[in-house]
Amino acid sequence: MSQKVYITGLGMISAIGNNVPECFLSLSQSKTGIGKIQYLTTRYKDEFLAGEIKLSNAELADLVGDQNPALNRNSYIAMLAAKEAVLNSGIDTKDGLRTGVISSTTVAGMSKTELYYKDLFKNDEHLDVLDTHDCGDSTERIADYIGNVDYVTTISTACSSAANAIMLGCRMIKHGHLDRVVVGGVDALSKFTFNGFNTLMILDREWCRPFDENRKGLNLGEGAAFVVIEGENALNHRKGKALAELIGYANTNDAYHLTASSPEGFGATLAIQQALALSGLKPTDIDYINMHGTGTPNNDLSESKATVAVFGNQVPKFSSTKAFTGHTLAAAASIEAVISVLSLQNSMIFPNLNFNTPIAETGLIPETTLVHTPLNVILSNSFGFGGNCSSLLFKKA
Amino acid sequence: MGETARHYYLRKHNLAKAYINGTGCISPQNSIDSDWFFDEVHSPKGDYFEAIEPSYKDFIAPNLLRRMGRAIKMGVAAGNIAIQQAGVKNVDAIVTGTGLGCFEDSERFLLAILDNDEQFLTPTSFIQSTHNTVGSQIALIMKCHDYNFTYVHRGFSFESTVQDALMLFDEGKDTILVGGIEEHTPNYILLNRKANKFQVREPDMPIWMSEKRGIQMSEGAAFFVLSRNKTQSSLACINGIQTLYKPKNSEDILKKLHMFLSSHRLTLSDMDVALMGFSGDLIFDEKLKSLLPEIEKETTAGAFKNVCGEYHTATAFAMWTATKIIERQQLPKVLAISAKLPSKIKYVLIINQYLDINYSFTLVSQC
Numbered sequence: 001m002s003q004k005v006y007i008t009g010l011g012m013i014s015a016i017g018n019n020v021p022e023c024f025l026s027l028s029q030s031k032t033g034i035g036k037i038q039y040l041t042t043r044y045k046d047e048f049l050a051g052e053i054k055l056s057n058a059e060l061a062d063l064v065g066d067q068n069p070a071l072n073r074n075s076y077i078a079m080l081a082a083k084e085a086v087l088n089s090g091i092d093t094k095d096g097l098r099t100g101v102i103s104s105t106t107v108a109g110m111s112k113t114e115l116y117y118k119d120l121f122k123n124d125e126h127l128d129v130l131d132t133h134d135c136g137d138s139t140e141r142i143a144d145y146i147g148n149v150d151y152v153t154t155i156s157t158a159c160s161s162a163a164n165a166i167m168l169g170c171r172m173i174k175h176g177h178l179d180r181v182v183v184g185g186v187d188a189l190s191k192f193t194f195n196g197f198n199t200l201m202i203l204d205r206e207w208c209r210p211f212d213e214n215r216k217g218l219n220l221g222e223g224a225a226f227v228v229i230e231g232e233n234a235l236n237h238r239k240g241k242a243l244a245e246l247i248g249y250a251n252t253n254d255a256y257h258l259t260a261s262s263p264e265g266f267g268a269t270l271a272i273q274q275a276l277a278l279s280g281l282k283p284t285d286i287d288y289i290n291m292h293g294t295g296t297p298n299n300d301l302s303e304s305k306a307t308v309a310v311f312g313n314q315v316p317k318f319s320s321t322k323a324f325t326g327h328t329l330a331a332a333a334s335i336e337a338v339i340s341v342l343s344l345q346n347s348m349i350f351p352n353l354n355f356n357t358p359i360a361e362t363g364l365i366p367e368t369t370l371v372h373t374p375l376n377v378i379l380s381n382s383f384g385f386g387g388n389c390s391s392l393l394f395k396k397a
Numbered sequence: 398m399g400e401t402a403r404h405y406y407l408r409k410h411n412l413a414k415a416y417i418n419g420t421g422c423i424s425p426q427n428s429i430d431s432d433w434f435f436d437e438v439h440s441p442k443g444d445y446f447e448a449i450e451p452s453y454k455d456f457i458a459p460n461l462l463r464r465m466g467r468a469i470k471m472g473v474a475a476g477n478i479a480i481q482q483a484g485v486k487n488v489d490a491i492v493t494g495t496g497l498g499c500f501e502d503s504e505r506f507l508l509a510i511l512d513n514d515e516q517f518l519t520p521t522s523f524i525q526s527t528h529n530t531v532g533s534q535i536a537l538i539m540k541c542h543d544y545n546f547t548y549v550h551r552g553f554s555f556e557s558t559v560q561d562a563l564m565l566f567d568e569g570k571d572t573i574l575v576g577g578i579e580e581h582t583p584n585y586i587l588l589n590r591k592a593n594k595f596q597v598r599e600p601d602m603p604i605w606m607s608e609k610r611g612i613q614m615s616e617g618a619a620f621f622v623l624s625r626n627k628t629q630s631s632l633a634c635i636n637g638i639q640t641l642y643k644p645k646n647s648e649d650i651l652k653k654l655h656m657f658l659s660s661h662r663l664t665l666s667d668m669d670v671a672l673m674g675f676s677g678d679l680i681f682d683e684k685l686k687s688l689l690p691e692i693e694k695e696t697t698a699g700a701f702k703n704v705c706g707e708y709h710t711a712t713a714f715a716m717w718t719a720t721k722i723i724e725r726q727q728l729p730k731v732l733a734i735s736a737k738l739p740s741k742i743k744y745v746l747i748i749n750q751y752l753d754i755n756y757s758f759t760l761v762s763q764c
Contacts, residue, residue: 043515105549106527110507118511120588127592134497135528136551140754143642152642153557154550156498156528164546168561175564192503195510196523253491253536253545259524270542385524386533388545 002174004232006242006397009089011081011184012338014223014325015051018063019084024342027324027350028370034207034219034326040189041115044198048205051221051326052189053077064145070128071141072112073188073222074105078138079145081224082182086146089180089228090240093148097179097234100151102169103139103226104161104185106330111190138186142226151178156330158384159292160251161185162225163333163392167249169229179234184226184334193329194220200259208295208327210320211304211366213357218294221326225334227341244341247377248279248393259385260298265306267389268292268381272310275391281377286316286393288349290336290380291366293320294327299383304362317373319352319366333382337392340378344396347374413567415559416631416764419483419622421475421576422717423448424705425615429478434721435729438704444595445586446615446706461538464521466501468580471618472531473538476576480539483622483630489570490544491532492561494554495578496709497585498528504582531578544570552751555710559623559638559759566625576620577710589614598677604703605675605682605689605734612676615706619713621720627764633723634764635716636661641756647687650756654748657758665695669742670728672699672715674749676707681753688748689734696746698734712749712757719745719761 013019015033016026026033037045039052053060060076061067082101086093093099109132116126131137135154143149151172155164162185169181187193197203197220204217229246252274254267261268276283292303300320307315321339328335343349352366380392422428425446426439439449448471453462456474465473472493480488502525509518527533529547536545544565548557555577562573589595596611598604623635639657644650658664665671671692675682692698705714722728726742747759 110503114507114510117507120591121584124591127588130588130592130594134551135549136496136553139550140642149642151640152550153548153553153640156547156549157545158527158529168546171564171568175567177560177564191510191515192507192523195515195518196506196520196526199518199520199523251544251546253533253542255536255540255542258530258533258537259520267542384529385527386529386545387536388529388533 005170005173005229005246006232006235007227007244007246007341008230008235008240008242009085009228010338010341011085011088012225012335013053013077013081014328014335015053015221016324020338027339028348030351030353030370032324032353040191040194042191042194048203049207049219050189051219053222070132072109072132074109074111074186075138075141077188077224078103078142078186082142082226083145085182085226085228091180091228093146098150099148100169100172100178100181101139101143101149102153102165102181102183103142104155104165104330105135105138106156106158106161106187107190107193108135109133109137110192111188114191146182157388158386159329159332160382160384160388160390161330163382163390164251166334166337166392167251167390170246170249173231180228180230182226182228185330186224187222187329187331189220189222202296204295207354208323209354210293210295210322210352211300211359211364212355213359215295215297215300217296219326221328223325223328223331223335225331225338227334227337242397244344244397245395247395248275250274250278250391252389254387254389256387261302261383263302265302267387268303268306268383269309271389271391272306275393279393283311284314286377286379287375288343288378289316289318290340290378291318291320292381292383293322295322301359301361303381304359304364308362315364317349317367319349321350323353336380340380340394343378344375344394348372413563415562415566415623415635416627417621417633417635417720418624418628418630419479420717420720421478422619422714423450423471423475424617424714425449426704434725435731438731440600441613441706444590444597444613446613448617466499466525468499468501468578469525469531469534471580472576472578473534475618475620476535476574479620479622485572485622487539487541488572488574490565490573491535491541492546492558492573492575493532493578494548494558494710495528496551496554497579498549499526499530500580500585501582502526504584551709552755553640555713556638556640556757559635562623571625573623574620575623576618577713578618579616579708579710581614581616596677604677604700607677608679610679612678612707615708617705617714619717631764633720634762636760636762638759639757643754644756647684650684650688651691654758661760668696668744668746669739670697670699670722671746671748672701672719674702675700676702681750684753685750693735697728697737697739699728699732700734701732704731709751712747712759715747715749716759716761719747723761723763
């Protein structure tokens with residue numbers, strides 16, 4: 001049988017904090033990071049809210065300790081979160097075991113490309129964006145920042161990206177290709193994504209209200225989160241400590257529409273069912289669900305229906321933490337993986353903020369205050385454009 | 398921790414194989430025609446090597462076609478051809494790779510934002526700008542609810558799809574569609590030209606002997622229906638694939654190559670052809686150049702980027718080429734670096750490099 005895979009290190013930077021302890025503090029104090037737009041250049045900065053990281057690019061460069069002008073916001077935050085995860089795990093990448101970096105991003109270097117694209121045709125000053133625009137750039141920068149990395153790849157499956165990075169890392173360990181992998185996702189806020197979601201008319205001008213009958217849409221956020229996952233052999237070898245076990249995962253496709261989820265949540269239902277099947281657990285074994293819960297009318301209804309389809313009238317406690325961080329796209333699933341591990345470690349369910357009225361059709365009510373309760377298994381969902389549906393299962397170590 | 402202890406953690410066998418049961422390839426050559434075998438080879442006009450695109454209405458419904466960007470069209474068409482050739486109705490997974498994704502749609506949406514100060518925008522190009530659009534579109538057309546992944550890592554984008562497929566076969570999947578897609582826009586080409594990334598190759602100078610800087614950027618899409626089981630229509634077999642991130646020097650590459658081949662209980666001398674990813678750039682090709690004599694000692698060396706140009710997923714074209722070489726039992730002269738051509742071809746090894754950062758080995762064999 002293939003070996004068990006454990007999460008052994010956490011790293012995260014987002015609207016609610018520049019590192020895991022800061023994020024944990026905001027979560028346990030029900031303090032959202034979503035507010036007035038301060039850093040993104042957009043004509044809509046006074047009309048919409050966003051979950052921005054509260055640091056300028058210059059401040060991020062100082063934190064990273066690298067003034068290389070080719071670095072962009074995506075790379076800065078990816079490097080910071082990945083390094084935090086590595087330090088937290090205590091792994092030594094020079095010890096001869098095989099280390100991988102599997103990252104994910106949707107718009108990669110766009111936050112910088114969009115600032116200079118027109119200038120590129122006029123002068124030569126920022127032509128380096130040609131080399132840093134693509135998705136692979138931040139992944140290779142993480143790998144070089146950590147050092148001694150044997151394997152790199154990058155995934156882009158819209159808003160489920162990081163869940164797929166986590167899943168792939170786990171599979172590569174189980175197949176014996178790698179001993180440990182730094183997995184996660186990153187997306188810096190850009191005018192490109194902001195306007196994209198705005199044209200789709202799924203941005204709420206107020207704080208987003210996941211699973212509320214009167215929800216109007218999502219708030220965009222930015223962030224990066226990485227976790228170190230290790231096979232049990234490698235972990236035992238270095239006598240390291242596991243924070244949680246990754247016991248199930250699944251990737252399915254809704255195959256309904258390029259952006260919208262099917263009304264009945266077919267792909268989501270399949271993902272949850274297949275993740276459960278892989279773990280050998282029953283629906284009743286799930287103690288809490290960290291929902292995708294973006295706050296859009298379409299997602300939350302579709303996800304609610306999928307939840308009912310799997311759990312019937314025994315729906316576990318659930319919440320969406322997107323009202324803390326905003327929807328961080330490719331980073332969302334790894335941010336929520338970090339939050340899930342924090343929940344397991346601290347026996348805490350973080351609240352679904354801004355909820356008032358249940359969705360009439362399903363009547364599901366999320367946890368709206370901080371709940372202290374022993375948690376053994378957590379399900380985390382992530383869904384994205386292109387019908388991508390991914391579910392992960394974390395177990396207390 | 399030494400190599401021996403390290404080996405303890407590595408799985409000693411890597412037996413999953415993938416049978417190639419169908420291929421579809423759009424490239425700067427006439428590869429869309431299944432009978433084409435390097436008989437008439439186009440040269441690039443200037444410094445960019447444009448793909449020859451088919452009449453898409455033969456492969457894609459008109460209502461879908463109207464909105465699609467070129468990357469989506471190339472990917473869906475090449476995927477469609479591969480599926481038709483394999484004679485399958487559906488697949489258990491769709492895994493695509495692309496370095497830049499749907500760049501045309503991304504650029505269109507970006508320019509609309511910049512030109513109109515974020516006003517009067519429509520969502521179509523934003524929706525289609527997502528890197529996983531090709532894989533999603535194929536899933537939508539085929540109603541495939543199964544595994545769907547998109548890899549976007551530079552010169553590893555396509556390699557990652559094959560690695561994933563080999564694992565998926567071990568996990569019980571039977572039929573998988575994999576493919577690599579790349580498109581570039583006139584503006585992107587113009588900017589790369591401005592950044593001095595290109596060269597105009599001298600027609601008589603073989604790509605592996607180039608002494609200039611710059612590549613011939615290109616584009617295309619190659620798709621493969623892979624199967625865990627050999628069937629009557631199996632064309633070739635993928636024995637294994639390995640990526641190598643920033644190897645130190647050519648000795649490092651050679652050492653890893655020996656390890657890769659020995660994990661398949663083979664040596665370099667078992668290879669009948671080694672297709673090498675010379676790009677024409679003096680610096681990027683340096684390590685492959687040092688490696689070439691070592692390769693030629695044991696087997697027949699060949700090139701492929703003189704025919705397909707350089708792009709993130711050029712290995713997909715190389716894999717299509719390897720499949721054809723095995724099928725025809727012949728190394729086309731235009732690809733041959735070594736003077737001595739092989740008489741029978743069982744193993745084709747692809748050694749690729751991308752910008753001297755992303756290296757990979759792919760082993761394709763007769764089945």
